[in-house]
Amino acid sequence: MLIVEDNALNVKLFCDLLAAHGHEPRAVTDGRYALEQAREFAPDLVITDIQLPHVTGLEVIQGIRGDGRLKDVPIMAVTAYAAPADEERIRSAGAQAYVSKPISVAKFVAQVNELLGIETADARATETI
Numbered sequence: 001m002l003i004v005e006d007n008a009l010n011v012k013l014f015c016d017l018l019a020a021h022g023h024e025p026r027a028v029t030d031g032r033y034a035l036e037q038a039r040e041f042a043p044d045l046v047i048t049d050i051q052l053p054h055v056t057g058l059e060v061i062q063g064i065r066g067d068g069r070l071k072d073v074p075i076m077a078v079t080a081y082a083a084p085a086d087e088e089r090i091r092s093a094g095a096q097a098y099v100s101k102p103i104s105v106a107k108f109v110a111q112v113n114e115l116l117g118i119e120t121a122d123a124r125a126t127e128t129i
Contacts, residue, residue, distance in 0.1 A: 001112075002041075003027040004034045004048035004060055005078070010101075014047060014078075014108075021109055031055030035063040038070050045115055050079035050090060058093045065094035074115040078103060 001018060003025050005011045011027045018025040028037050031052040038046060046064060050057035057077060064070045076097040077090045087098045097111045113119070 001025045001045045001047065002034065002038050002043040004031055004046065004052065004057065005029065006031075006049060006052050010049070010078075017105065017108065018112065021112070023112070031057065031060045034060045035067065035070075038064060038073070039067065042069065043073060045112065046073055046075045047112075048075065048077055048095075050077055050086075058090065061090070061093040061095050076111055076115060078108075 001023050003011060003014050003018075005014060005027065006029050008029070011029065015025045015027055026037065026041065026043070028034050031048070032055050034046075034048065034055070046060075048057040048060050052060070057079065061075055061077070064073060064075060074097070075095045076099060077095040078099045078101060079086070079090070080101045090098050097115055099108055099111055
């Protein structure tokens with residue numbers, strides 16, 4: 001997974017949380033390097049902040065969607081923006097998921113699992129037979 005986040009505490013939180021759930025996160029703290037890193041190791045998922053210095057998260061999303069090798073990689077935006085219009089703009093850019101800060105750990109992990117197609121014990125428990 002590729003984490004694109006400029007806040008060091010959030011990078012640590014996301015990486016530790018993902019690693020604790022069996023994922024192998026890599027982080028970049030500058031959106032200018034996100035596409036290069038994504039091309040280098042072809043992540044299963046990209047998690048990006050929207051408000052980044054130099055290059056916005058929307059530009060990161062658009063760059064990934066415009067790359068033939070990466071265009072189908074799921075993208076989750078994590079942002080402090082919370083207005084409905086912001087979510088629409090982020091999804092229109094190509095993000096499949098949107099989580100607002102401060103994040104709910106349970107919601108964050110559930111969204112990651114959903115994007116990766118991983119069924120959780122909670123999801124199985126609510127299924128009807």
